[in-house]
Amino acid sequence: MDARLHVMVCSGTGCVSNNSLPVRDALIEEVAKRGLQQEVRVVLTGCHGFCAAGPVVLVQPDGVFYQQMGPKDVPKLVEEHFVKGRPYTAKLYVPPAGGQPIPKLMDIAFFKDQLLIALRNRGMIDAESIEDYISRGGYQALAKVLTSMTPDEVVTEITKSGLRGRGGGGFPTGVKWASCRKAKGDLKYVLCNGDEGDPGAFMDRSIMEGDPHSVLEGMCIAAYAIGSTEGYVYVRKEYPLAVQRIQIAIKQATEYGLLGDNILGKPFSFGIKVRRGGGAFVCGESTALMASIEGKPGEPRAKYIHTVEQGLWERPSCLNNVETFANVPVIIDRGAEWFASIGTGDVSTDPWGGSKGTKVFSLAGSVANTGLVEVPMGISLRSIIYNVGGGIPDDKKFKAVQTGGPSGGFLPESLLDLPVDFDRLVEAGSMMGSGGMVVLDEDSCIVDVAKYFLRFTADESCGKCTPCRIGNVILLDTLEKIAKGTATLEEINRLEQVATDVKQLSLCGLGKSAPNPVLTALRYFREEVEEHVREHKCRAGVCRDLITFSIDPKTCTGCTLCAKSCPVNCITGERKQPHVIDDEKCTRCGSCRTVCNFKSVVVQ
Amino acid sequence: MSEENVGGMVTMTIDGRSGEFPADMTILEAARSMGVEIPTLCYSEAVSQYGACRLCTVEIVRRGRSRYVISCMHPVGPFEVRTDSAGIRDARRTLVEFFLARNPKSPELNALYAKFGGTGKPPYTLASQFGETKCILCGLCVRVCAEVIGASAVGFARRGMAKKVAAGMMRWSETCIGCGSCVYVCPTNAIAVADINSVPTGHVWKHEQDHRQCRTCASIHAQPEYFPDMQALTLRPEGE
Amino acid sequence: MEKVIEIIESWGGRKDCLIEMLQDVQGHYNYLPEEALGVISSRLNIPLTQVTHVATFYSAFSLKPQGKYRVAVCTGTSCYVKGATQIVEAFERELKVQAGETSPDGLFSLQTFGCKGCCGIAPVVTVNDDEVLGRVKSTKAAKIVKELRDREGH
Numbered sequence: 001m002d003a004r005l006h007v008m009v010c011s012g013t014g015c016v017s018n019n020s021l022p023v024r025d026a027l028i029e030e031v032a033k034r035g036l037q038q039e040v041r042v043v044l045t046g047c048h049g050f051c052a053a054g055p056v057v058l059v060q061p062d063g064v065f066y067q068q069m070g071p072k073d074v075p076k077l078v079e080e081h082f083v084k085g086r087p088y089t090a091k092l093y094v095p096p097a098g099g100q101p102i103p104k105l106m107d108i109a110f111f112k113d114q115l116l117i118a119l120r121n122r123g124m125i126d127a128e129s130i131e132d133y134i135s136r137g138g139y140q141a142l143a144k145v146l147t148s149m150t151p152d153e154v155v156t157e158i159t160k161s162g163l164r165g166r167g168g169g170g171f172p173t174g175v176k177w178a179s180c181r182k183a184k185g186d187l188k189y190v191l192c193n194g195d196e197g198d199p200g201a202f203m204d205r206s207i208m209e210g211d212p213h214s215v216l217e218g219m220c221i222a223a224y225a226i227g228s229t230e231g232y233v234y235v236r237k238e239y240p241l242a243v244q245r246i247q248i249a250i251k252q253a254t255e256y257g258l259l260g261d262n263i264l265g266k267p268f269s270f271g272i273k274v275r276r277g278g279g280a281f282v283c284g285e286s287t288a289l290m291a292s293i294e295g296k297p298g299e300p301r302a303k304y305i306h307t308v309e310q311g312l313w314e315r316p317s318c319l320n321n322v323e324t325f326a327n328v329p330v331i332i333d334r335g336a337e338w339f340a341s342i343g344t345g346d347v348s349t350d351p352w353g354g355s356k357g358t359k360v361f362s363l364a365g366s367v368a369n370t371g372l373v374e375v376p377m378g379i380s381l382r383s384i385i386y387n388v389g390g391g392i393p394d395d396k397k398f399k400a401v402q403t404g405g406p407s408g409g410f411l412p413e414s415l416l417d418l419p420v421d422f423d424r425l426v427e428a429g430s431m432m433g434s435g436g437m438v439v440l441d442e443d444s445c446i447v448d449v450a451k452y453f454l455r456f457t458a459d460e461s462c463g464k465c466t467p468c469r470i471g472n473v474i475l476l477d478t479l480e481k482i483a484k485g486t487a488t489l490e491e492i493n494r495l496e497q498v499a500t501d502v503k504q505l506s507l508c509g510l511g512k513s514a515p516n517p518v519l520t521a522l523r524y525f526r527e528e529v530e531e532h533v534r535e536h537k538c539r540a541g542v543c544r545d546l547i548t549f550s551i552d553p554k555t556c557t558g559c560t561l562c563a564k565s566c567p568v569n570c571i572t573g574e575r576k577q578p579h580v581i582d583d584e585k586c587t588r589c590g591s592c593r594t595v596c597n598f599k600s601v602v603v604q
Numbered sequence: 605m606s607e608e609n610v611g612g613m614v615t616m617t618i619d620g621r622s623g624e625f626p627a628d629m630t631i632l633e634a635a636r637s638m639g640v641e642i643p644t645l646c647y648s649e650a651v652s653q654y655g656a657c658r659l660c661t662v663e664i665v666r667r668g669r670s671r672y673v674i675s676c677m678h679p680v681g682p683f684e685v686r687t688d689s690a691g692i693r694d695a696r697r698t699l700v701e702f703f704l705a706r707n708p709k710s711p712e713l714n715a716l717y718a719k720f721g722g723t724g725k726p727p728y729t730l731a732s733q734f735g736e737t738k739c740i741l742c743g744l745c746v747r748v749c750a751e752v753i754g755a756s757a758v759g760f761a762r763r764g765m766a767k768k769v770a771a772g773m774m775r776w777s778e779t780c781i782g783c784g785s786c787v788y789v790c791p792t793n794a795i796a797v798a799d800i801n802s803v804p805t806g807h808v809w810k811h812e813q814d815h816r817q818c819r820t821c822a823s824i825h826a827q828p829e830y831f832p833d834m835q836a837l838t839l840r841p842e843g844e
Numbered sequence: 845m846e847k848v849i850e851i852i853e854s855w856g857g858r859k860d861c862l863i864e865m866l867q868d869v870q871g872h873y874n875y876l877p878e879e880a881l882g883v884i885s886s887r888l889n890i891p892l893t894q895v896t897h898v899a900t901f902y903s904a905f906s907l908k909p910q911g912k913y914r915v916a917v918c919t920g921t922s923c924y925v926k927g928a929t930q931i932v933e934a935f936e937r938e939l940k941v942q943a944g945e946t947s948p949d950g951l952f953s954l955q956t957f958g959c960k961g962c963c964g965i966a967p968v969v970t971v972n973d974d975e976v977l978g979r980v981k982s983t984k985a986a987k988i989v990k991e992l993r994d995r996e997g998h
Contacts, residue, residue: 013960013962013976014962014965014978016976017962017965017968017975017976017977017978018965018978051962051965052965054965197958197959198921198959199919199920199921199922199923199924199958199959200920200921200922200959201959202959202962237867237902237904238957238958238959238960240973275864276863276864276867277863277902277904278863278866278867278898278901278902278903278904278905279902279903279904279905279957280763280901280902280903281958282763292863293860294860295858295859295860295861295862295863295890295898296862296894296897296898297760297763297897297898297901297902298901298902301655302655302674302677302678304673304677304678304679305679364921364922364925364966365921365922365925366925370922402921405921436921438921438922438925440925444925449924449925452921452924456958458764458765459764460763460764460958461763461764461765462763462764462767462901463741463762463763463764463765463766463767464654464655464656464741464767465655465656465657465658466656466657466658466699466702466703466740466741467658467698467699467702469741469764469765469767470702470703470705470706470728470730470765471702473730473734473765474702474705474728474730477730477733494727497698498698501694501695501698504672504695505658505661505672505695505698505699506658507655507656507658565983567934567937589930589933590927590930590982591930591934591982591983594927594930594981594982594983595983746893750891756891756892756893756894757893758893759891759893759894759896759897760893760897761896761897761900761901762900762901763900763901770893770896771892771893772885772891772892772893772895772896773878773881773882773892773896774896774900778892779891779892
């Protein structure tokens with residue numbers, strides 16, 4: 001007998017660290033206590049993408065969304081919802097602006113405007129159950145491909161769909177598959193890039209952890225299309241749960257005859273293994289990734305001879321991103337035309353002519369609803385940030401949105417209506433990247449965030465080529481001087497030239513895109529950058545050498561919390577009397593501001 | 605590189621002059637065959653190409669679009685190559701300026717700087733932050749030791765600005781045979797071999813070669829660990 | 845070095861599995877002992893210089909013994925804009941080590957890392973990769989350290 005209620009408990013890394021597993025345990029216990037085991041099934045699912053509201057529990061088929069669940073909330077939830085049949089209002093989602101709780105997931109702004117293709121199974125399946133995946137249509141596409149399509153037809157379909165690489169490059173997937181199909185060689189590889197090194201991006205993690213079969217199915221279809229028998233999923237070392245889930249999925253798919261020898265009884269064999277990264281952002285670059293699989297340091301090489309012809313162990317290799325593969329089965333199921341009807345541009349004659357389908361973005365920073373959002377290509381930045389994202393909280397003012405992680409750039413308010421599209425973002429000086437989108441408000445300093453990204457890329461540079469190794473450090477150096485107010489205007493002017501040189505002369509994508517934060521900072525926020533040097537001012541109150549901390553005597557209650565938290569003991573004051581910061585000793589660490597409950601710490 | 609017409613011949617223009625080249629030739633080789641000079645630092649015919657220094661960058665123009673590529677690795681093709689455009693000359697100078705940031709006193713690099721139009725003091729300095737070093741990480745020593753000598757006694761370690769040339773475990777090398785090939789091939793004379801008490805010593809990776817002279821013929825210098833093997837081969841006890 | 849040989853064999857003695865082998869060695873010894881690298885080099889017939897490059901290229905590896913408790917602060921973008929820098933500084937003061945170092949008593953290593961992918965609960969601190977602490981405030985560093993010390997019965 002089928003259960004009448006399915007309780008989906010999120011087991012993504014975010015919710016698990018917020019103790020969603022004890023919630024699951026409590027649910028099972030309570031359900032058993034009330035004798036409801038036959039009627040209510042408790043399921044662990046992958047990441048819902050709404051981590052700030054975690055631990056997240058979704059009750060189906062009602063579609064009711066519960067946030068911030070704890071084990072002690074469980075008895076009441078079971079009684080109200082499972083027994084009495086009404087939503088348990090205390091744990092329903094309440095919009096940040098206040099107002100009535102919203103019971104249904106699909107009514108919540110964060111979820112309403114999303115269009116789930118890559119994340120279609122989000123929160124709906126037990127990540128470790130192949131049966132769940134199949135029951136939602138999984139592996140139908142593979143069956144269709146193996147029984148009724150030739151490899152060339154598969155390549156044509158993917159090309160017609162306009163699918164472009166979701167890892168950042170935006171290269172037309174069908175074109176890549178076609179080249180690899182044509183390449184000479186008996187042994188070809190299908191590789192999945194699960195390195196997801198962009199800090200702040202976790203869409204690939206959520207797909208690998210929450211819906212691993214979607215990746216395997218996509219890879220298998222690719223293997224059939226290009227003529228490959230061996231595949232590897234390369235997962236970054238920081239994602240052990242993803243490694244685990246994929247390994248389980250491979251085992252299950254093999255048992256079901258959906259991987260391995262003679263798949264579905266056809267003369268087509270394809271096996272997949274998992275390989276781990278060692279901790280290097282540069283291994284997201286295709287040739288570095290392949291070097292890593294070969295057991296070598298992740299130093300990229302020139303790609304004048306493409307990896308589709310000579311890649312892993314010099315053999316033809318087709319490398320695609322996790323999210324790209326997750327899209328493939330749906331395109332086969334529903335057709336290229338349907339996919340191409342979503343998004344921008346026209347790909348009927350030119351695979352580069354538009355951005356089709358959807359993209360998963362990792363929305364972070366100063367935005368009410370942080371998390372993973374999948375939206376159609378062509379949606380405006382404004383729509384993502386204000387509709388889906390719920391806008392800027394705490395009455396702060398929007399300053400910039402940074403897209404594409406360390407490879408991307410800052411976009412100002414004037415570009416908020418820009419449609420999200422591979423080429424439009426590049427034109428504006430940024431890029432889509434793997435989908436990182438960080439919203440910055442007036443409390444963030446453009447110089448400081450640019451510095452942050454350059455420090456990251458300088459650390460992660462493999463060091464092989466001169467322009468990236470030395471050029472990016474020179475950019476970082478200059479940014480640090482700007483942050484201190486000691487740079488000259490001439491140095492700021494030269495920054496643009498150095499950045500352009502690094503872009504043009506670097507060997508690989510890391511070096512070529514590392515200067516983007518600097519270039520966009522100069523292009524759109526030059527005034528703020530120069531202000532640091534001209535007026536020794538950091539308008540966001542961030543750059544430590546240019547700010548002072550003081551306590552507003554009017555609002556200070558003398559609670560002494562700040563004095564206690566100060567690591568250099570520079571705050572003095574009697575209990576219940578306004579406190580004072582000794583500016584000479586102050587290191588601008590910000591501890592006082594963190595603990596003050598009265599917003600008395602003033603930074604200028 | 606094969607002399608045969610592998611994959612046919614290609615017509616390519618270099619600095620306005622047209623030529624026919626085997627399809628598997630690199631732009632650098634093609635240029636040299638026409639007497640066109642392209643500067644290099646990490647390139648050597650004797651070893652595989654690495655593509656690190658970027659100094660051999662040229663501009664290729666195809667269907668109206670221009671790209672910067674490195675000539676030591678990019679194959680010839682049906683396009684126009686510009687080895688001496690203003691952009692390329694600026695790029696070369698910039699690269700040398702980058703090298704000079706940690707290697708300000710190098711005579712070789714300063715000569716290149718002047719040659720590429722650099723005047724006055726080079727604009728960047730990272731020496732105080734990261735230290736001065738003569739090594740430009742071209743990797744010729746690494747490749748020569750691995751591919752020509754077969755000893756792999758030196759390699760790279762770390763990444764980014766911390767990247768350096770080092771022996772195994774970054775201490776001393778057990779496999780170095782003291783041949784001096786690395787010294788010979790280094791473009792900035794970063795590897796020193798000094799005679800200390802008639803014992804050749806390599807400095808970059810703090811390798812002190814303890815060579816002993818075989819008393820018998822006085823012409824063989826070998827590391828002490830090899831002595832037992834050599835004795836066994838020649839059947840002579842040590843000291844003779 | 846029996847453990848090392850065991851690890852080599854568990855990966856079929858394959859040269860391309862070098863990174864995985866080193867991860868297992870580090871998992872066992874809490875760092876990469878020099879001797880282990882020598883054994884791997886000779887068993888797999890990979891020049892020691894090549895093994896050295898791999899061991900020093902990837903940030904997962906440490907050639908020096910790490911602390912029993914590796915406190916790692918996420919400095920990914922989401923965590924950064926929520927004050928990761930202040931958290932690192934707070935732990936530096938608390939543990940009296942710089943980021944990247946291990947305390948003299950061998951108990952704590954302070955590290956930073958790029959992104960765990962838990963951006964919704966930023967800022968994030970992990971202890972020994974497994975324990976993930978979310979929404980950490982810099983002023984809580986002392987409490988976290990105390991809790992770890994308590995596990996040692998201090």
